[in-house]
Amino acid sequence: AYTLIYLFRGSLPWQGIRAGKKTEIYEKIKQIKSEISIEILCKGLPIEFLRCMHYCKNLNFQDKPDYAQLKMQFKECYEKIEEGKKYDFDWEILNLDLSDEHKKTPRSTY
Numbered sequence: 001a002y003t004l005i006y007l008f009r010g011s012l013p014w015q016g017i018r019a020g021k022k023t024e025i026y027e028k029i030k031q032i033k034s035e036i037s038i039e040i041l042c043k044g045l046p047i048e049f050l051r052c053m054h055y056c057k058n059l060n061f062q063d064k065p066d067y068a069q070l071k072m073q074f075k076e077c078y079e080k081i082e083e084g085k086k087y088d089f090d091w092e093i094l095n096l097d098l099s100d101e102h103k104k105t106p107r108s109t110y
Helices: 002-009 024-033 047-057 067-082 090-103
Strands: none
Touching: 047 067, 067 090
């Protein structure tokens, strides 16, 4: 769940922590993770992130996550965010350029 937040936001609150030893860094990260509320962590993100974090926090160690449900939830989130947007991907532009070139260049008769 933290990875999804990182990918959406670009950072996490415990990044860049400085300390003398690795064990001190890990302790500070552990402290921040245990003290920060899910609501603060997910502030400004789509509601699906908050739901995912609550779901994950409530899992017991032996519980198997419902990956299909989580996947569907984030797919719907993505569709909501991207609704009506059109992107020109590099490979689409490249394909258009190549097909245009193909039409202009006469074929060889070898």
